[in-house]
Amino acid sequence: MTMTVRSVQKSISHIILLIYVIVILYPFLFVLFSSVKSDNQAIASNPFGFPSSFHFENYYEAWVNAKISVYFLNSLYIATLCSIATIVFAAMASFAITRMRFWKLSKGMYQFILIGMLIPSNALLLPIFIMLMDAGILDTHLALIIPYTAGAIPLNVIILSAFMRSIPSELEEAAVMDGLSAKGVFAKIIFPLTIPALVTVFILNFIGNWNEFLLANFFISTDELRTLPVGMVGFRDTYNTNYAQMSAGIVYSVVPVMIIYAVLQKQIIEGLTAGSIKG
Amino acid sequence: MNKALRSPWTYALFLLPVIVLYILFFIYPMFAAFIKGFTNWNGVEAARFNGLNNFEKAITDDKFWSAVKNNAYFILFSVVVQVPAIVFFSLLISNVKKLKGLYKTAVFVPSVMSTAVIGILWSFIYEPDIGLFNLILMKLGLQPVMWLSDPNWAMFSILITNAWQWTGFYIVMVLAAILSIPREIDEAAIVDGAGSFMRATRITVPLITPIISVVIMLSIAGAMKAADIVIIMTRGGPGGATDVMSTYMIKYGITNIKYGYGNAIAVLIFVFTLILTALYQLLIARRIERVEYS
Numbered sequence: 001m002t003m004t005v006r007s008v009q010k011s012i013s014h015i016i017l018l019i020y021v022i023v024i025l026y027p028f029l030f031v032l033f034s035s036v037k038s039d040n041q042a043i044a045s046n047p048f049g050f051p052s053s054f055h056f057e058n059y060y061e062a063w064v065n066a067k068i069s070v071y072f073l074n075s076l077y078i079a080t081l082c083s084i085a086t087i088v089f090a091a092m093a094s095f096a097i098t099r100m101r102f103w104k105l106s107k108g109m110y111q112f113i114l115i116g117m118l119i120p121s122n123a124l125l126l127p128i129f130i131m132l133m134d135a136g137i138l139d140t141h142l143a144l145i146i147p148y149t150a151g152a153i154p155l156n157v158i159i160l161s162a163f164m165r166s167i168p169s170e171l172e173e174a175a176v177m178d179g180l181s182a183k184g185v186f187a188k189i190i191f192p193l194t195i196p197a198l199v200t201v202f203i204l205n206f207i208g209n210w211n212e213f214l215l216a217n218f219f220i221s222t223d224e225l226r227t228l229p230v231g232m233v234g235f236r237d238t239y240n241t242n243y244a245q246m247s248a249g250i251v252y253s254v255v256p257v258m259i260i261y262a263v264l265q266k267q268i269i270e271g272l273t274a275g276s277i278k279g
Numbered sequence: 280m281n282k283a284l285r286s287p288w289t290y291a292l293f294l295l296p297v298i299v300l301y302i303l304f305f306i307y308p309m310f311a312a313f314i315k316g317f318t319n320w321n322g323v324e325a326a327r328f329n330g331l332n333n334f335e336k337a338i339t340d341d342k343f344w345s346a347v348k349n350n351a352y353f354i355l356f357s358v359v360v361q362v363p364a365i366v367f368f369s370l371l372i373s374n375v376k377k378l379k380g381l382y383k384t385a386v387f388v389p390s391v392m393s394t395a396v397i398g399i400l401w402s403f404i405y406e407p408d409i410g411l412f413n414l415i416l417m418k419l420g421l422q423p424v425m426w427l428s429d430p431n432w433a434m435f436s437i438l439i440t441n442a443w444q445w446t447g448f449y450i451v452m453v454l455a456a457i458l459s460i461p462r463e464i465d466e467a468a469i470v471d472g473a474g475s476f477m478r479a480t481r482i483t484v485p486l487i488t489p490i491i492s493v494v495i496m497l498s499i500a501g502a503m504k505a506a507d508i509v510i511i512m513t514r515g516g517p518g519g520a521t522d523v524m525s526t527y528m529i530k531y532g533i534t535n536i537k538y539g540y541g542n543a544i545a546v547l548i549f550v551f552t553l554i555l556t557a558l559y560q561l562l563i564a565r566r567i568e569r570v571e572y573s
Contacts, residue, residue: 009475013371014378020368021385024447027400028388030411034403044409093297100293101285109294116305118556122504122525123549126532126541127308127315150304153297172284182289211393213507218533229395233511236399243403250403253396261391269387273452276497 028254035059035247043243055244062248065239070224071231072252075210078141078227082148083205087198089149090156095186097157098164099172110161116154125214132219143219144227148212152205155275159204163197164190200271203264207272210257228253309549316543322536333543342519343544346527347551349434353502353523354555356438358495361446365494366487368446369453370479383454386447394444398511401440402427427513430520437512437521441505449494456490457483492564499559503552524548 034043036054046052063069093113097106132143171193172185180188216227226234235249261268316333320326337343372382389397404411405426413423426436460483468478484491506525509515515522515530522530525548532541 010375013375017368017371017375017378017382021382024385024388024443027404027411031400031403040409044414089296089300092293096290096293099284100290102287102290109298113297113301116301118553119305119309120500120503120548120552122506122528123312123545123552124305124308125525126528126538126545127311128304129533130315130538131303131308131311146300147304150300153301154305157297176283180283182283182286182293185283186293207391211395213393213395213511217507217510218529229393232393232395232399236402243406243409246399246403250396250400254392257391257393258388261388265384265387268391269383269451272390272448273455276448276452 031247031250031254034244035251037244040241040243058245058248059251062235062245062252065245066235066249066252067223067231068228068235068249068252071226071228072256074141074225075228078144078148079206079209082145082152082209083202085145085149086152086156086205087160087201090153090160090201091191091194091198092186093153094157094160094164095190098161099167099169099185099190100182110157113154113157117158121151122214125218128215129218138219139221139225141220141225144212144216147215147219148209152208156201156205159201159275160194160197163194167193200267200274203268203271204275207268312542312545312549315539316546318539318542320539320542322538326539329539333540334547336540337543337547342522343524343527345519346522346524349521349523350502350505350551352434352438353441353505354499356442357445357498357502361442361449361498362491362494364442365446365449365453366484366491368450369457370483372450372454373457373483374475374479383451387451388447389444390448390451392444394507395511397440397444398508401436401443402512405436428517430517433513433517433521437508440512441508444508445501449497453487453490453494456487460486496556496559496564499555500552503548503555524551 033049033051035058036056037043037046037051038053038055042051093109096102097110100106128147129138132138132147137143137146167190172189175185175189211229212227213229213233216230217233220226220230223231223234232249232253236246239246239249315326317328317330318326319329319332368386372379375382407413407423407425407428410426412426416423424432426432464482464486465478468482473481504525505523506529509521509523509526510529513521515526519527524544528541528544528548531537531544
């Protein structure tokens, strides 16, 4: 008797959860189907179903018209470069703060950087815009590279410092006895030991930079310099009468993320949620 | 001993890049906003101090308050609608044995997508003629709705999209907290004859209140930061109906080159966020901890 009540309960849970999963995943399927339909008419007459004929030329047109390739490469190199730059700088600072013998000063430095987590980033958008304009680098990739690198610093320092603090000090003491300098201790001992945390932080930074929209939208106006999110929105605004082609554009920008997510989902989920809690 | 780790030069060198970037992109802009917020700077003439004029202008502008109201809607929607849904779905997932991994992976998908893609995808769903929602409404014989261009519906439509994007993220977070509760507690309750509803409301939920509190805190911070989704879906329209504080600031500060006024709005965003965070910590977060220890 209890068994049946329980299994009914479980089935209801599964049904509700499956509905939720459909609500999440169906829009992606809708876009995938729409991307191979001939035109708006074909989408409107058969919105939910499988396409009756496949129009893969939508993908070619979107790739050419939307310059997806240009935006894609811009995003890829900016996101990668900034993510690496931030983790290298943050790892150096975290090493100085947690492992070098300037405890009092380090405590102050750490608190100082912690303030950054309290500042709402949107409030800084306009002053940074003006600063970059004065520096004459607005509408160049530097206008994204430098703020992206800087923006992730507080969170990266917090996560990496927490990790480095947990490394036992006997290791570096032995290394110093053997004649290693502070730089050597960092490069040969602490940095390699921190790699698990560095991977998490890299994913965190990369997804953040890859998806960033506000700065990319307002700091860059030359079309060829745009990143993928801004390029996609521009594409939508230009070709919003052709939903089939627009859907193909969406597929281009979703598929790479889906692939990365499928491979690294454990690290991505852990990294993103841990990052937000610490933040 | 340990001389190597006491080298002041190395210490300075290691901290230098972070400190320089941090001061340039966090500390300096904050001060710059505070200073320029009290000027009439428009980018052409030199900035002139004009006291509280900008702030007076903001608090007497209906559009500014409409933007503040929309930020409040973001917060209300996430606390009243999203948080209960998050807890409900987390409990469901934690209770099933099969497919747990699949559910977790699936609900998290929107969190890794860019807001740009999600905004575009949803503006397609909301499209008046061939969008998914209106097609469903018409199939049911109902009147189509101009989701994003009707001032009565636009904000609600954005809130739905925003919830769709982020609910899964928080579900995964709360789920992790539920799964870290020691099994013995639940098993003891089963032995005592507590049903699953009883266990959920009397044991699991009280034990995860700290993480729910974090979720609410993050939702408030997220609500104050909301801007990209509004710009992508409606650009603050129709007629400013969906503007939030950040998009209002951008409209004046960047688009209309009223730097002084824009910076004053930046200061207000900063102040409002701090007040909300402090109020939440003092009034609610503390109380939650007290309950926990009592």
